[in-house]
Amino acid sequence: MRGESALERRFWTFWLFGILLLAAQIVMNVWLVTDASPLGMSDHQAAGTAARVNIIHAGWAAAGVHDLAIYSMELDLIFIGVYAWGAFAGGRMFAASSRPMLARLGKVIMFAAVGFAITDYAETISQLIQAAGTGGVDLLACVAAKMRPVKMILFLVTFLGVLVALMIQQVSRRAA
Numbered sequence: 001m002r003g004e005s006a007l008e009r010r011f012w013t014f015w016l017f018g019i020l021l022l023a024a025q026i027v028m029n030v031w032l033v034t035d036a037s038p039l040g041m042s043d044h045q046a047a048g049t050a051a052r053v054n055i056i057h058a059g060w061a062a063a064g065v066h067d068l069a070i071y072s073m074e075l076d077l078i079f080i081g082v083y084a085w086g087a088f089a090g091g092r093m094f095a096a097s098s099r100p101m102l103a104r105l106g107k108v109i110m111f112a113a114v115g116f117a118i119t120d121y122a123e124t125i126s127q128l129i130q131a132a133g134t135g136g137v138d139l140l141a142c143v144a145a146k147m148r149p150v151k152m153i154l155f156l157v158t159f160l161g162v163l164v165a166l167m168i169q170q171v172s173r174r175a176a
Contacts, residue, residue, distance in 0.1 A: 007096075011089040015162065018083025025079060028072045034059035041072060044127055048145035050136030057135065066131070073128040080124065084117035087158040094165045102168050109161040116154035123147035 004012070025041075032040035036059025047053045060066040091113055094106025126140040126147075134140075 005093075007089055007093050011086055011093050014082050014086030015090055016086070018079055018086050021075060021079035021082060025072055025075055028068060028075070031063075031065050032060065032069055032072065034063050034065075036060075041069065044069070044131075044144075045123060045148045046145050047136075047141050049141050050130075050138045053130050053136030053141045057131065070128065070131050073124055073131060076124045077121070077128070080117055080120045084113045084120075084158075087113035087116070087162060090162050090165070091158075094169070097169070099168070099172055102165060102172070105161055105165050105168070109158055109165065112154045112157035112161065116151055116158055119147045119151035119154060123151055 029040040029042075032044075034056075037043035037056045044053065044056050047056060057066060060069050088110050091106045091109030091111075094102050095110060097103045097106065123144045126144040130137055130140050
């Protein structure tokens with residue numbers, strides 16, 4: 001690549017591969033849509049109670065996609081680590097900039113990437129325990145439901161933050 005640093009290569013590799021894994025999950029979600037879960041995995045994440053989780057599991061089992069749901073959750077565990085590491089690397093790269101706005105945005109991205117990883121792991125592990133073994137558990141369903149909006153906000157901060165930082169970087173390079 002055109003003389004990028006190791007950090008920049010790490011950012012591009014992990015962040016883009018994370019986006020690719022997310023796209024794969026979005027495609028898989030199409031098969032998880034049932035009468036019990038019209039939004040697929042999103043309904044499972046937001047279920048909030050063991051009873052609701054069990055209804056979703058029964059719908060997936062009836063549709064023959066319960067194993068696919070588990071695979072999707074396992075893929076999510078990989079996505080979280082890959083994407084968060086890429087976003088963190090990008091944030092670190094931007095934070096090292098001599099441009100104050102880009103440096104501040106980089107620090108925000110780094111903080112959001114760590115928060116995203118923590119909250120999304122909490123959500124996904126809570127879901128996977130229920131789907132792969134115990135069935136619905138009120139505490140785990142509640143954890144997943146409470147983590148969902150927080151991780152979504154943090155994901156958006158990292159994703160949009162990286163895009164804005166890349167635009168700032170590009171404009172700054174053109175101006176120089």
